[in-house]
Amino acid sequence: MKPIFCYQVPVVVGSGISGGAIAMMDSDIVIYDKGRILGGRVSSKTKDSVSYDFGATMFRDLMEVHWLGGETEYSISEIWSSKQVQFPTKPIYDQFHFYPTKGMSDLVSGMMGKVKPIQGHTLKRIESPDKETWNLEFYNSETKVSEWISTHNVILTLPIPQILEIFNRSEEDPKLERWADFLEPFNDYRRTLVSYFYWDKWKPNWKSLSLDPSLSIPITTTLERGIDWEYQSWESIKYPDEFEKGSALLVQFGSKFSEAHYEDWMDENRNPTEKYKDYLLHGLREKFDAPPPNLIWNHRWKYAQARMPLLGKEGPLRLDTESFSEWKSLCKETRITILGDWLFGSKIERIIGGIYFLSHNGLL
Ligand SMILES: Cc1cc2nc3c(=O)[nH]c(=O)nc-3n(C[C@H](O)[C@H](O)[C@H](O)COP(=O)(O)OP(=O)(O)OC[C@H]3O[C@@H](n4cnc5c(N)ncnc54)[C@H](O)[C@@H]3O)c2cc1C
Incomplete structure (x- = not known):
C-alpha cells in the first residue's frame, strides 16, 4: 500500500454540519465523505422541481458555553457574519428559530466556502505506520478502487457506530483502542x-x-x-x-x-x-x-x-468536566479528533457554536 496523497493539512471525514463548521473555521483542510452530496443529516433533496429537507428542518440561533467558570452566549448568525458566511434565512416557529430559504443544505455549503469536499469516498481503515502519521484507506465509489492517503492529523465527524466499524476493520492499535473505550458510553x-x-x-x-x-x-x-x-x-x-x-x-x-x-x-x-x-x-x-x-x-x-451526548443534550455546553478534559487529551495524544452530535448534542446550533468555541480557544 502506497499513499497516493500525503497531506500536510488535517484530513476531515464527514461533510455534514460538523465538517462544514470546521471548514468555516479553517479552510486549510481536506474533507472526504462517502455520500454523493454533502450535508449528512442536514440534507435537502429536489424532486419533480420542488425542494425539501429530509433531515433537520430548522435551527436555533442562540447557544451557550460554560468554561473555566465563565458563561458565554453565542448567536450563530453573528458567528457566520464574523466569518463572512452568507446565505438568506427566514425566521420560523418563533423569533429564535430559522431556516435557509434555499434549503437546509445551504447551511453546510455556505460554511464550506472554498473547501470542496471529496464526495463518494468511504473511509474503510485507518493505520499509523509511525508516531507522526495516519494512513487512511478510502473506497472510491466511482472508480470502485481503494485509495490510501496519509496525513498527520485526522478529524472524524461520523456517528460513533460508523467510527467503531472502521476501527474494527483496521490493524490493532492502542490509540484506536483508547478511543473505542472512551466512545463506548456515548454510543447510543x-x-x-x-x-x-x-x-x-x-x-x-x-x-x-x-x-x-x-x-x-x-x-x-x-x-x-x-x-x-x-x-x-x-x-x-x-x-x-x-x-x-x-x-x-x-x-x-x-x-x-x-x-x-x-x-x-x-x-x-x-x-x-x-x-x-x-x-x-x-x-x-x-x-x-x-x-x-x-x-x-x-x-x-x-x-x-445521539441520545447521550458528552456535553449534554440541552442547555449550555458544560466544558468544565473530567470527561471533556479526557476528550482533549485523547485528541492531542492520538492526533485524531472525534466530534459530532455525540459530543455536542444533536442540535445544529450546539455543533456550530461548539466547533467555533473550540477552534477559537485553540482546542481544535
Ligand atoms: C430526521 C432528523 C431531524 C433533525 N432535525 C433537527 C432540527 O430540526 N434541528 C437541529 O438542530 N437538529 C436536527 N437534527 C440533528 C442534526 O441534523 C444532527 O445533529 C447534525 O446534522 C449532525 O451533523 P454531523 O455533521 O455531526 O453528522 P452527519 O450529518 O451525520 O455527518 C457525518 C457525515 O459522515 C459521512 N460518513 C459516514 N460514514 C462515513 C465513512 N465511513 N466514510 C466517509 N464518510 C462517512 C456521512 O455521509 C455524513 O455526511 C435532526 C436529525 C435528523 C436525523
Missing part, C-alpha cells in the same frame, strides 16, 4: 423513519391544523413526542414559491415506531413498501383529510440523533 442513537408527501393541487385546511402560513413568523410544525406521527413539518409553508397550488409535508416518526418498522420501511427506490403505503394513506386521510398524494418518498436515518 435513536433511529428515525421519515416520509415526505407531495400534492400538486391540494392544500390542507390550515385553520383546522392551527397553522397560519400568512403570519410573518409562520408556525410550520407540530411535535407530539412519543406518538407515531411525532413531528410534522409543512415544507410547503417554508418554501412557498415552489408550492403555489400544492403542498408538501415531512413526517418524522417516533422512536418506538421507527425502531419497530425500520427494516421494511421502503424499497430500493425509497418508495414505501405496500404494507406501509396503505398505512400512510390511511394516516393522511385521518389526520388531515388529505387525498392520496402525488408523491410519497420514504427515508430512514439509522443514527438520527
Whole structure:
C-alpha cells in the first residue's frame, strides 16, 4: 500500500454540519465523505422541481458555553457574519428559530466556502505506520478502487457506530483502542423513519391544523413526542414559491415506531413498501383529510440523533468536566479528533457554536 496523497493539512471525514463548521473555521483542510452530496443529516433533496429537507428542518440561533467558570452566549448568525458566511434565512416557529430559504443544505455549503469536499469516498481503515502519521484507506465509489492517503492529523465527524466499524476493520492499535473505550458510553442513537408527501393541487385546511402560513413568523410544525406521527413539518409553508397550488409535508416518526418498522420501511427506490403505503394513506386521510398524494418518498436515518451526548443534550455546553478534559487529551495524544452530535448534542446550533468555541480557544 502506497499513499497516493500525503497531506500536510488535517484530513476531515464527514461533510455534514460538523465538517462544514470546521471548514468555516479553517479552510486549510481536506474533507472526504462517502455520500454523493454533502450535508449528512442536514440534507435537502429536489424532486419533480420542488425542494425539501429530509433531515433537520430548522435551527436555533442562540447557544451557550460554560468554561473555566465563565458563561458565554453565542448567536450563530453573528458567528457566520464574523466569518463572512452568507446565505438568506427566514425566521420560523418563533423569533429564535430559522431556516435557509434555499434549503437546509445551504447551511453546510455556505460554511464550506472554498473547501470542496471529496464526495463518494468511504473511509474503510485507518493505520499509523509511525508516531507522526495516519494512513487512511478510502473506497472510491466511482472508480470502485481503494485509495490510501496519509496525513498527520485526522478529524472524524461520523456517528460513533460508523467510527467503531472502521476501527474494527483496521490493524490493532492502542490509540484506536483508547478511543473505542472512551466512545463506548456515548454510543447510543435513536433511529428515525421519515416520509415526505407531495400534492400538486391540494392544500390542507390550515385553520383546522392551527397553522397560519400568512403570519410573518409562520408556525410550520407540530411535535407530539412519543406518538407515531411525532413531528410534522409543512415544507410547503417554508418554501412557498415552489408550492403555489400544492403542498408538501415531512413526517418524522417516533422512536418506538421507527425502531419497530425500520427494516421494511421502503424499497430500493425509497418508495414505501405496500404494507406501509396503505398505512400512510390511511394516516393522511385521518389526520388531515388529505387525498392520496402525488408523491410519497420514504427515508430512514439509522443514527438520527445521539441520545447521550458528552456535553449534554440541552442547555449550555458544560466544558468544565473530567470527561471533556479526557476528550482533549485523547485528541492531542492520538492526533485524531472525534466530534459530532455525540459530543455536542444533536442540535445544529450546539455543533456550530461548539466547533467555533473550540477552534477559537485553540482546542481544535
Ligand atoms: C430526521 C432528523 C431531524 C433533525 N432535525 C433537527 C432540527 O430540526 N434541528 C437541529 O438542530 N437538529 C436536527 N437534527 C440533528 C442534526 O441534523 C444532527 O445533529 C447534525 O446534522 C449532525 O451533523 P454531523 O455533521 O455531526 O453528522 P452527519 O450529518 O451525520 O455527518 C457525518 C457525515 O459522515 C459521512 N460518513 C459516514 N460514514 C462515513 C465513512 N465511513 N466514510 C466517509 N464518510 C462517512 C456521512 O455521509 C455524513 O455526511 C435532526 C436529525 C435528523 C436525523
